[in-house]
Structure formats: structure tokens, C-alpha cells
Amino acid sequence: MDLFLFFTALFLATLRLATPLVFASLGGMISERSGIINIALESFMLMGAFVGAVAAHYSEHAWIGWMAAFLGGLAIAAVYAFFVIELRADQIITGMAFNLLAMGLIPFFSKILFNSTGSTPSLPLESRFSFEPLLVAALLVLALSWWLKNTRSGLWLLFAGENPQALLASGVSVKKVRWAAVTLSGGFAAWGGASLSLYLASSYSPLMTGGRGFMALASLIFGKWRPVPTFLACLLFALADAIQIRLQGVQINGTEIPVQFIQILPYIVTIIALAGFIGTSRPPKALGKEL
Amino acid sequence: MNGNPIIEFQGVSISFGDISANSEVSFSVSAGTIHGIIGENGAGKSTAMNILFGLYLADQGKVLIKGKPVRFQSSIDAMNEKIGMVHQHFMLAETLTALDNILLYQKGSAFSILRRDEQKKHLEAIAKRFGFEIDFDAKISELSVGAQQRLEILKILSQDSEILILDEPTAVLTPQEVQDLFCNLQKLKSEGKTILIITHKLKEVMSLTDSVTVFRAGKVITTKVTSESNLAELAELMVGHRLVTPQERSTAADSSQTVLRVSNLNAQMNSSKIHDINFHVHGKEIVGIAGVEGNGQDILVRSLIDKQGLNKKNFSGEVSVSGTMVSFPEDRLRFGCLPSRPVWENFFLGQQGLAKFNWGPFIRKTEILKSTKRAIENYDIRPTNEFLPFEKLSGGNQQKLVVARALSQNPHFILAAQPTRGVDIGAIHFIHNELRAARDHGAGVLLISSELDELMTLSDRILVLYKGRFIAEFHRENFSEITIGAAMGGVEVITKNAEFL
Numbered sequence: 001m002d003l004f005l006f007f008t009a010l011f012l013a014t015l016r017l018a019t020p021l022v023f024a025s026l027g028g029m030i031s032e033r034s035g036i037i038n039i040a041l042e043s044f045m046l047m048g049a050f051v052g053a054v055a056a057h058y059s060e061h062a063w064i065g066w067m068a069a070f071l072g073g074l075a076i077a078a079v080y081a082f083f084v085i086e087l088r089a090d091q092i093i094t095g096m097a098f099n100l101l102a103m104g105l106i107p108f109f110s111k112i113l114f115n116s117t118g119s120t121p122s123l124p125l126e127s128r129f130s131f132e133p134l135l136v137a138a139l140l141v142l143a144l145s146w147w148l149k150n151t152r153s154g155l156w157l158l159f160a161g162e163n164p165q166a167l168l169a170s171g172v173s174v175k176k177v178r179w180a181a182v183t184l185s186g187g188f189a190a191w192g193g194a195s196l197s198l199y200l201a202s203s204y205s206p207l208m209t210g211g212r213g214f215m216a217l218a219s220l221i222f223g224k225w226r227p228v229p230t231f232l233a234c235l236l237f238a239l240a241d242a243i244q245i246r247l248q249g250v251q252i253n254g255t256e257i258p259v260q261f262i263q264i265l266p267y268i269v270t271i272i273a274l275a276g277f278i279g280t281s282r283p284p285k286a287l288g289k290e291l
Numbered sequence: 292m293n294g295n296p297i298i299e300f301q302g303v304s305i306s307f308g309d310i311s312a313n314s315e316v317s318f319s320v321s322a323g324t325i326h327g328i329i330g331e332n333g334a335g336k337s338t339a340m341n342i343l344f345g346l347y348l349a350d351q352g353k354v355l356i357k358g359k360p361v362r363f364q365s366s367i368d369a370m371n372e373k374i375g376m377v378h379q380h381f382m383l384a385e386t387l388t389a390l391d392n393i394l395l396y397q398k399g400s401a402f403s404i405l406r407r408d409e410q411k412k413h414l415e416a417i418a419k420r421f422g423f424e425i426d427f428d429a430k431i432s433e434l435s436v437g438a439q440q441r442l443e444i445l446k447i448l449s450q451d452s453e454i455l456i457l458d459e460p461t462a463v464l465t466p467q468e469v470q471d472l473f474c475n476l477q478k479l480k481s482e483g484k485t486i487l488i489i490t491h492k493l494k495e496v497m498s499l500t501d502s503v504t505v506f507r508a509g510k511v512i513t514t515k516v517t518s519e520s521n522l523a524e525l526a527e528l529m530v531g532h533r534l535v536t537p538q539e540r541s542t543a544a545d546s547s548q549t550v551l552r553v554s555n556l557n558a559q560m561n562s563s564k565i566h567d568i569n570f571h572v573h574g575k576e577i578v579g580i581a582g583v584e585g586n587g588q589d590i591l592v593r594s595l596i597d598k599q600g601l602n603k604k605n606f607s608g609e610v611s612v613s614g615t616m617v618s619f620p621e622d623r624l625r626f627g628c629l630p631s632r633p634v635w636e637n638f639f640l641g642q643q644g645l646a647k648f649n650w651g652p653f654i655r656k657t658e659i660l661k662s663t664k665r666a667i668e669n670y671d672i673r674p675t676n677e678f679l680p681f682e683k684l685s686g687g688n689q690q691k692l693v694v695a696r697a698l699s700q701n702p703h704f705i706l707a708a709q710p711t712r713g714v715d716i717g718a719i720h721f722i723h724n725e726l727r728a729a730r731d732h733g734a735g736v737l738l739i740s741s742e743l744d745e746l747m748t749l750s751d752r753i754l755v756l757y758k759g760r761f762i763a764e765f766h767r768e769n770f771s772e773i774t775i776g777a778a779m780g781g782v783e784v785i786t787k788n789a790e791f792l
Binding site: 150151152153155156158159162163165166167169170171282285 | 365366367370382383384385386387391392394395396399400401402403404405
């Protein structure tokens, strides 16, 4: 019975922890499928987590925070899109710059708004989430998967990433498709961040994404840039995270394993998955290439 | 020729910067004919076609379609006037199916749902009518190059285009596929379509077209009725001067010397494999490797130039080269050169070990520049500027530099992979003569080419590579386009005195 409880708890924890990853990796997916590398996911997530927490704090409704996070994500991603699509800035360097920017910008606003160096005030119990964002995430996976396969704009997205010249030749603006994809990716990744600050926790704390933007990218690669496999990859990494949390404080022969070692687990799983089990994962052909 | 002109160019000019790509181009094409557009690289034939297809906007002059002046801002405008173009590099997404690649071109709103079954039936009907059958459910990467090209043409036909522009359509096809294509094009012509075909292969012009327009240096030299012209005349018009026909070979292969010996070679890289490869190249001998691309040529080249770079487990057998070796890589921009660096650095590349170019740890730049200048002069590389970035040279001049660099080292063995790909007829001539000269000086040459004509003019022997194996060998006296072409398509030829060593 104990074992049953243990596994149920582990399973539920996995689902909860997977939520931010799923949103972020879906964001990464539509951006990268359109041909734009997106290592700025981490910053989009941070932005979503912060904006969501702030809006929820002032409105006292988690779902208002949730929608505000989406808009915040769209906004920061639109700036990213402007740099990489219009100004043709290097996508990797710009992405890194955005990650650094978010790390600096958020404490700045936090200081102005709350006179704190990073954290937002905790949400009162009654205005917290009353639904499971994971359900939203799972529905989004199915919707995106269907959309990619069955609609004209889904086909546009695939061509933007595989052969933008062909898309152009068919009379569709590659730039517009990429703009739409990148900004939308910001919205989704921001939901990933907001599910951290509004769902797994009840406030924003500094750097709370802890590299999940990169782990979402890893899931994307592991899932070969396809929605359902990417979703499963997110679950795998979340499972590692859940196990890691369970293992903290476990003693072997009376000595406790230092918590830092245990916390490495999800990252090790990521590396092993990417290095060892991935097989051939082929990115979209025009990924990161200039038009 | 009777019939009204469907396309008319009247004094069309366009320039890029200070380079005039087309000046005062005028010609017309009759409806329902196959019209050849010939000229060397950089002669302006593609530019003119790109204007017709709406990719460039002419600076001056008029283009008339069915007597009506048009001014296309984009290819969409051209498509609306029922003009379609098959580009030399196919506009296909490899990971998607043939059907999806066509569906992309159908109009509809962003969120409209793709009705694949319906569309497939519709397209299959069109395909059947014109004889362009393909497997619509296959991914592009699973289709042969010939099938991909059929798909590209079908894409145009599905939009009811009346004018088809084909840019170098036969560059990537086997002789058999070329035949099929020409057959299909004749069928399209009989359905009333007008076809413009850009090419530099004069034989094809002679066998396929009704009329032909010759471009040289951005100008139209003349438009001729094909049946009233001949190969030699067209070649002369294209190049602007008489081509010296190559002299018959003056020396025989030197069988006392073997510059390359390959025994029991098996190798694999990505998806390409070669099995049980045995052959040799003597001094003063040119051995050709024929085969449709993708039958193992790339891994064969890798095995010869960089066997250390191949995984041990993917490589077995013996490759021995006696003496010095040079190679012209197939894809010069990717493997042979630094595209954005100046010509002189590219000339130096690969020769950095030579004592004459070094002074201790420093390079002797004046010495290198001098050699580069000499090469530019000897090989007639234009423009004559050793400081120009390599990528600014035309394809023919780039390749001339690559050849100059390789041959200036007086090698014993030359590996020439697709030495004249994307190179114009004058430069081809030049490179062929240089290879012959190197051979006469004692070098052995391994020539890998997808151009059967090239192999047949140069080689002493031709080995045919099919699915990673040599399936036939021909000696010069037995060369025939039909039998070699058949072997390239996988038909085993049993030659009585075939010796595979």
C-alpha cells in the first residue's frame, strides 16, 4: 500500500512538474519548426512567471495572471522576432542576450513595484488556481499536432522551416509566418513560466525557471520536433525531477547524500537522453539559416 | 514557324550595380513550341527567365504575354498569368510528402483544412493525363530525382499554366530519365503548352527544341529555327569563337606504373555504401566512373581522400596512391574553398606546406601573390583580381582556379570529381584540355562525373557504379551511350573481356 501511495504521488508530481516543460517546449516547437532557433525560451518563461505573478497579485485572480503572462510572453517574443527576423541578428547570441536581459530586467521591475530584489508577494490561498494547467497543456499538444497536419497554415509553418524558398515561391510571406510563430512561442513559453509561479508555487522567486527553458529545448530535440513525442520527452524529464525531489534527504547506510548531488539528476538524464538515446534527430532543414 | 508569339521581349535591360546582366534583350517565342534558351554561365539567360517569372523587375524594355504588356512584381503575378517555372534546385521540402508539396501551392485561407483525399484524386487525374505519374504519398526524400522533377512540373500543371520554364532540367537526370522527360515535354507541347528550356547542352537543344535563342554576355545574339542550324554553329554562337576540337590522344596508358590501386574496398557513410571495389589507375591514363549521383560516388571519393576520417568499422580494404595526389572536390564551395576569402588565399589553400611559400613560421605573401597572378593569367580567370572574394567569381572561374591550384603541383594522381559541374562550355573545354595535358605529362586521373559526354570524351576506360558496386567496365573502343546509359540504370552488361582489376 505504501508502495502504491509512493507511485501515485510520484506520478502526480511528474504531471505537475511536466506542465512548465510542456508549454515551453511547444513554444520552442512552433518557433523552431518555422526555422527560428529559440534558446530565448528561458527568458520568455521568466517573463511569463513574473508578469503572471504580478498581475495575479494586483487582480487577485490567478487566471488574470495567466492571461497577462501570455501577453507578456507575446511582447518579449515580438522583440526577439524583431531582432532575429527583421534585423537578422544571430539567433543564438540574441537568444542568450534575452536570457541575460530577463535576469536583469525582472529584479529591476520587482524593485520598483515591491521594493524587493526579486520575489513577488505570495498569492492568498483563495485566489490561487482552481484548475490543472496540465490539462490545458495536453489539449494544446493535441491541438497543435492536429493543426500542423491538417491545416494550410500548419503546412506553411513546416515549409518555413524546411524550405522557405518554396514557401515564398508559393506566394506566402515567410517573414509573416515566422513572426507569428515566434511571438506565439513567447506566449506558450510564458504559460510555462506562469505555471511555475501560479501553479507549482504561489509567487515569483528569482530565477525560478532553473534552466527549464533549456530542458524544454532538450525535450524538443529528444522528441524530434514533433508534438506528441516532445510531450512524452517532457514527461520523462519531469519524472527525473520528481524522483530527485523524493530522493532528497534519503539516507544510505546512515549517511545522507548531499542534496546537490541529487538535484543534478534531471540534468544528467537530459544529457544521457540527448547523447545516448536520441538516434537520429533531424532539425528542420532551414533552422537558423538566413532567408 | 507560324502562330502568334506568346512571349515577346522588347529591348529588356537590367543591371545589378554596375554589371549589366541583360542589355536590350529582344526575342519572341511562338505559342505551342519548345524554345531553347542557351548561353554560357553568366550570359544572362537565367536573368531573362527570372524577369519573365517575376523574380526580377526589368530596368528598361517591355515583356509582352499574348501581345499584352506585363510587368510582374513577383512570381505570384507570373503564376496568375499562367507562367510556371521549374528551378534548377527543386523547391521541395524533403521531409514532407509529394502531395503536401503540391498542396502548398493551392490557394486558401490560413486555417482552411487540407482535403488531402480529394486533392489527391484530382492530382492523380492530371498526372495521368500528362503522363507524370508519381507516388503522392511518398516523402520527397524517397523519390528519385527524376520523380522529383516530374513533381515540380506537375506542380505547375496543376495550376493550369500554359507557359513552362525549365532551368537546366537535365543536369541531374540519367540518360533514360532525360529520354522520359523529353517524351513528356513533347506530349505537353501537343497539348498546346509552350515550353522554354534553359540549357547549355547543345545536343539536347538539337533533339528537343523547335527554335533556340542564343545569349552571350547579356545580349541576345540570335534566335534560330533549330532545324535550320547545327551543333557546331550553335556552339560557336554561344562561345563567340571557334572551339578547338581536342586532338586524339598522343600517348598510351603507361601500364608499368600504377598510381592508384584500390582493392577489396568496402565503406559506408550515412546512407551511402560501396562494396567490393577493385580497380586501378595507371600513369598516363584517365579512368572514368560513371553513375547516377547517389550510387556511392561520395563515399568512394571520401575513401580516397580521407580514409582516416572514416570510422574504422565502416571502412575496410586497401587504398594505395603512389606519388603525390590532388583532388578537385565535387562541391567546391563547401569543401574546396573559403568562399568569402580572397582568391589568392584560396589559391594558397592546400599548398601551405610548400617550401617556396614559407619562411619559417611566416608565409611569403609576395611569392603566393606572384603564383596566383601567374595562374590567373595562364587559366584566363576573370576578373583578373587576386584580392576579390572567391565567391564573387562565376562558377566556371571558380573551378578554373581550383584546377589551376591542383595542377600547379604537378601531381602523379588526380582525383577529379565533377570537374565541370556548373561550368560553362568555354571553361569545360579548357579544363578538359588541362586534364589531358596533365595526363600526357604522366599523371593518372580518376574522373568521377555524372555527365556521360564528359566521361566518353576524356576516359580511356569507364567503370559504372551502381548501388555501390561496379557493374560494368567499358574500354574506349566499346564506348556507347546506350550501353553505358543502360548500365547506369542498373542493367548489368556482360562484357566478354571485362577485367575487373
